Amino acid sequence: MTGSASTPSADISRAIVTVIGSRGNVCTGSLIAPHIVLTAGHCITPNTSYRIIDNTTQPPRLITVSKVATHPQFNMQTMLAHRATADVALLLLPASVPKKEAAQLGVPRAPIAPGSRFTVAGIGVTAAGSDAGIGTVRKAALAVTGHPGTLQIRLVDPVTDNKRAGMGACTGDSGAPVFEDQDGRTMIVGVVSWSTGPGNADGCGGLTGVTPLTLYKDWIVKTARSWGAAPLD
Incomplete structure (x- = not known):
């Protein structure tokens, strides 16, 4: 985040996680249920595995993502042109992250x-x-x-x-x-x-x-429930 040294409030910070891919990409994600992370669709690429950094431990712990889902209407070329597309994805974790809370x-x-x-x-x-x-x-x-x-x-x-x-x-x-x-x-x-x-x-x-999320919340909720979790709303 450029131009800002501000730390978010605790309720925001506890929901934020770091997403890293096996191809070297790094993104931000947020917990919307104890073991489900919301991120951008363009952060997820084929034939790539993902992990979450749990920085509540020392040294930080890496948590392997169990499953990923990108919105079926997401288009990478549209996003790269800065045009609107369904740029949302979900990550399923094997368990909740200690000291983190869903938003x-x-x-x-x-x-x-x-x-x-x-x-x-x-x-x-x-x-x-x-x-x-x-x-x-x-x-x-x-x-x-x-x-x-x-x-x-x-x-x-x-x-x-x-x-x-x-x-x-x-x-x-x-x-x-x-x-x-x-x-x-x-x-x-x-x-x-x-x-x-x-x-x-x-x-x-x-x-x-x-x-x-106006057009995509229903897909997020449906997918999360199919994974056995209900987002906080």
């Missing part, structure tokens, strides 16, 4: 209006092209910009407004949960799909692209 699952309040605030929390790097800060949970309070809808939301640091580098998702924050406060409850309502540098250039600190 509540929801959908964004409708209609989503420009200027609405969301909180993004991830384990990504603090500077594009670097590995600095990877693995440490940070948050960013961002605002909706452009023309939001049920397919995609674009977030921006309200202070820098995509004109210069500000807070936003970066490498490793893919799949990071996007939170909205709803009637005193902190709900996961989306996942991070992509980011840009200022002025929509390559990099980080400009826009943060989010896939809202």
Whole structure:
């Protein structure tokens, strides 16, 4: 997470996990049930095994993922073009992670209006092209910009407004949960799909692209229940 040194509240931090793939990719995930992790669809690739880092132990423990499921409508090329797609996936763990707690699952309040605030929390790097800060949970309070809808939301640091580098998702924050406060409850309502540098250039600190769960929550709940768990909502 670039431009931010803020640590999320305990209820957010306890839900965040690091997802690593056998091909070297690193993403952020969030527990939505004691042994089910929500992440981005583009974090999951064929013929790859995945593990979760449990940093509540010393040294950290690696937990092998039992099963993965990517939304059947996800399209990688569409996501790489920063267009809307079903960029969500689930990971099944063999057991719950000690000292971690699932967060509540929801959908964004409708209609989503420009200027609405969301909180993004991830384990990504603090500077594009670097590995600095990877693995440490940070948050960013961002605002909706452009023309939001049920397919995609674009977030921006309200202070820098995509004109210069500000807070936003970066490498490793893919799949990071996007939170909205709803009637005193902190709900996961989306996942991070992509980011840009200022002025929509390559990099980080400009826009943060989010896939809202509005159209995909039913699939998430159905899949989780087929694995023997019910997400918190």
